[in-house]
Amino acid sequence: MSGKPGYHGVILNIDLSSGKIEKREVAPQDLDNFVGGQGLGMKILWDRLKKPGVDPLSPENPLMFMPGPFSGLPVPSSSRTCVVTKSPITSPLKSDYPHASTVSYSNMGGFFGPEMRFAGYDGIVITGKAKELCYVVIDDDRVEIRDARKFKGMRTDAFDKAFLGELGDRRYKTVYIGPAGENLVPYSSILHTAGRAAGRGGVGCVMGSKNLKAIAVRGSGQPSVADHTRFLAALERARTVLKTSPFAKAMAEQGTASAIVRSSNAGTETVRNFREGTFPQADKIGGDAAKRDVWVRDIACYCCPLACKKSGITKGKYGGVVHDGPEYETGVMLGSNLLISDMPGLLKAIYNLDDLGLDQISTGNVIGFLMEAYEKGMIDRKFLDGIDLRWGSVDATLAMIEKIAARDGVGELAAKGVAALAQRIGQGSEKFAIHVKGLELAAHNIQANQPRALSYATAERGACHLSGDDIATQNKRAVLDSIGLCLFPTFEPALEEPMLSLLSAITGREYDRAEFAKTGERIVNLEKMFNYREGFRREDDRLPDRFFEDAFTIGPKKGAVLDRKEFDLMLTKYYKDRGWDPETTKPGASKLKELGLDSIV
Amino acid sequence: MNRGKEETRGPDERTSFTRREFIKGVGIGGGAIVLLGQFGVHAAAWALSGDPVLKMIVVHYAKCTGCRTCEAACSSRNRPASVAGRELPGLGNPRYANIRVHSFNPDVDVPNVCAMCADTPCVKACPVEPAPKTGRRALYRDQASHTIRNDTGRCIGCRSCAKACATQRTGVISPNPATGKPERICTLCGGDPQCVKRCPFEALSYVEVRRDRKFYGLEPEKIAAELARNWYGTADFGGLK
Numbered sequence: 001m002s003g004k005p006g007y008h009g010v011i012l013n014i015d016l017s018s019g020k021i022e023k024r025e026v027a028p029q030d031l032d033n034f035v036g037g038q039g040l041g042m043k044i045l046w047d048r049l050k051k052p053g054v055d056p057l058s059p060e061n062p063l064m065f066m067p068g069p070f071s072g073l074p075v076p077s078s079s080r081t082c083v084v085t086k087s088p089i090t091s092p093l094k095s096d097y098p099h100a101s102t103v104s105y106s107n108m109g110g111f112f113g114p115e116m117r118f119a120g121y122d123g124i125v126i127t128g129k130a131k132e133l134c135y136v137v138i139d140d141d142r143v144e145i146r147d148a149r150k151f152k153g154m155r156t157d158a159f160d161k162a163f164l165g166e167l168g169d170r171r172y173k174t175v176y177i178g179p180a181g182e183n184l185v186p187y188s189s190i191l192h193t194a195g196r197a198a199g200r201g202g203v204g205c206v207m208g209s210k211n212l213k214a215i216a217v218r219g220s221g222q223p224s225v226a227d228h229t230r231f232l233a234a235l236e237r238a239r240t241v242l243k244t245s246p247f248a249k250a251m252a253e254q255g256t257a258s259a260i261v262r263s264s265n266a267g268t269e270t271v272r273n274f275r276e277g278t279f280p281q282a283d284k285i286g287g288d289a290a291k292r293d294v295w296v297r298d299i300a301c302y303c304c305p306l307a308c309k310k311s312g313i314t315k316g317k318y319g320g321v322v323h324d325g326p327e328y329e330t331g332v333m334l335g336s337n338l339l340i341s342d343m344p345g346l347l348k349a350i351y352n353l354d355d356l357g358l359d360q361i362s363t364g365n366v367i368g369f370l371m372e373a374y375e376k377g378m379i380d381r382k383f384l385d386g387i388d389l390r391w392g393s394v395d396a397t398l399a400m401i402e403k404i405a406a407r408d409g410v411g412e413l414a415a416k417g418v419a420a421l422a423q424r425i426g427q428g429s430e431k432f433a434i435h436v437k438g439l440e441l442a443a444h445n446i447q448a449n450q451p452r453a454l455s456y457a458t459a460e461r462g463a464c465h466l467s468g469d470d471i472a473t474q475n476k477r478a479v480l481d482s483i484g485l486c487l488f489p490t491f492e493p494a495l496e497e498p499m500l501s502l503l504s505a506i507t508g509r510e511y512d513r514a515e516f517a518k519t520g521e522r523i524v525n526l527e528k529m530f531n532y533r534e535g536f537r538r539e540d541d542r543l544p545d546r547f548f549e550d551a552f553t554i555g556p557k558k559g560a561v562l563d564r565k566e567f568d569l570m571l572t573k574y575y576k577d578r579g580w581d582p583e584t585t586k587p588g589a590s591k592l593k594e595l596g597l598d599s600i601v
Numbered sequence: 602m603n604r605g606k607e608e609t610r611g612p613d614e615r616t617s618f619t620r621r622e623f624i625k626g627v628g629i630g631g632g633a634i635v636l637l638g639q640f641g642v643h644a645a646a647w648a649l650s651g652d653p654v655l656k657m658i659v660v661h662y663a664k665c666t667g668c669r670t671c672e673a674a675c676s677s678r679n680r681p682a683s684v685a686g687r688e689l690p691g692l693g694n695p696r697y698a699n700i701r702v703h704s705f706n707p708d709v710d711v712p713n714v715c716a717m718c719a720d721t722p723c724v725k726a727c728p729v730e731p732a733p734k735t736g737r738r739a740l741y742r743d744q745a746s747h748t749i750r751n752d753t754g755r756c757i758g759c760r761s762c763a764k765a766c767a768t769q770r771t772g773v774i775s776p777n778p779a780t781g782k783p784e785r786i787c788t789l790c791g792g793d794p795q796c797v798k799r800c801p802f803e804a805l806s807y808v809e810v811r812r813d814r815k816f817y818g819l820e821p822e823k824i825a826a827e828l829a830r831n832w833y834g835t836a837d838f839g840g841l842k
Contacts (some may be wrong), residue, residue: 111669299710300801322834322835336777
């Protein structure tokens, strides 16, 4: 509709309160300035939430599924869909608004984003709240809201199968929540193919708050490109680069699981609720062990030559689990972080979390926190509803996972995350409540990795290991999450040229390295303005005391700890380099003008 | 990579395969089973012995990752774009691909492509009177490439070929929703199949097989069930058949 090449120019708006379904044109300058995916989602979020403090679980909060200009084209690894909304899990230390929270975005691979673009949409925006549990079916132009009550409470693996049965065509690509999302656990995930998740930042909780169980999409069209010949040539170069890339080959070998042992050896692993950076039993849950004992297949997302996902079946006491993993994040957060070294037990926990629709990272972090509080005698077994939550206990972990998803007993409090738990438990437990702005940290430990500390502290969605360790990386990754391309292949430096050329050929807008970076900077600054308006300040970019006080006691980085003064100086430099006020973190007027945001914010 | 946990067998055992054992580890072209991969040259020689050969697309299921690059590559060639009067490869809309990857839960992916069946149930089902000169019905086997082709001028869009394919073989033939005329039949891209060329995982090959081979044309669901049983010990794909 916008007539811009590379796009349909159409966002599908579905209001579940009124049942109104509407195709809205995207302003061409929004596509130029914010590209798609995360960036365009942020712009829509800013436009829709005109005032700060909107309750993230209110009908007003939009839940957006955002592919990018690469989606639906056979560009290698262009499989990502970014889910954008206002976070139900973050909060500032001080704010005038009781429901203040950050932006939230979570990114997943698979086939959903490409299929959305086949169906003719650059995004789906869900608002409102259905009276009863419902699902949405999109078949090209035809969009329907249907009753989903019979699927109420269904776990994601069973639902994935049953839903396709209901739809009657395997070509439908689907996203859905599990019981956790229906129960409004703040760190619920959205699942796709029963094994891929938009896990972080509570996107599944927002979906649950809309009484939306699932979305199915099927399409027959395709977006256009601005320069067909240039597109084909750049596509050829991108394919060739990845065919010969040692990095791509390594990802195909073990996916991210190879990092489980590597990171432990480097002292950068999350171990024992972030107390240590090395896990002596890492080899038991690492890539080599999984390859030997579990995996049978490599699985790839749409048009991806990396195939970093590995599926298999486990044997033994916790055996019989047919699922993918461990990956680095899932294997570490449920493995080394909890001192679990039983591979089938670990995979059972991973499977159950996906099945219930819980974020693997936040849940692993929460259980690690509880294990430490229990060990320290700050909470007793009664507090834990009788669960003997000792380090390394698979049974206790599995029991706690069920409690959290159901918000049953101790699960009601644990479902709120480590910040809420520490507040209730007190006794100095906030020191090891490992979150930033309310979102739990991931499987990258930081006592020996100060650059990653910056990533966690400054990420706009709360603690994020992927936002980038410096300004340049942050800007770049904000665009990556906006074009639909996966982060992993871009670790191959030779992909940069074909990637920029592809983006230019598709959109007809010339992207060199500088323009790409500036686009990312614009997106980050809009996110920062959103958070600033909610009341987030420099004191919210804080890290838990553990990282400054508890030096590692084992491993190659024994003795490593962050220096508070150095960290503060690093933050100050970061804000200044960003053109933000180092006292408040507010983006300066000249920076906003430079990025063309002055007329927007 | 985890190219399937295939059972290792020596070439000596090549004559004692059961149908199910074939499916476990080796390739099935559009559902047609041939001997490849770890079975080595001895097995390949056995497969080729005696009979006239036919070149076709063969899938190594243990290598397929379900990425669907084959769909995009096929569509790009067989659905070209017209740009400023020039015919160029298209953008690869998978809806127009002649190969289609069927994906299942648990993780099994089955690329489905024309099996080029020796006994052509699709052609036999075509009710159009054979032309006196060529003996061809609307649907016919091209003698040079051995591919199945449709003479759209004579085709009446009755969907009989698609029905025959669906009930007896892979079900790859799709009638055009508007005209009823058959689509999705492999063209072999004039002898340079793009799906084979572009597969990042070497899961597809363009090889010679015996024309009188015994097994062919299994529907994707049946192949998926065999694979899932072998890999995961289950073949419960839920409600959808």
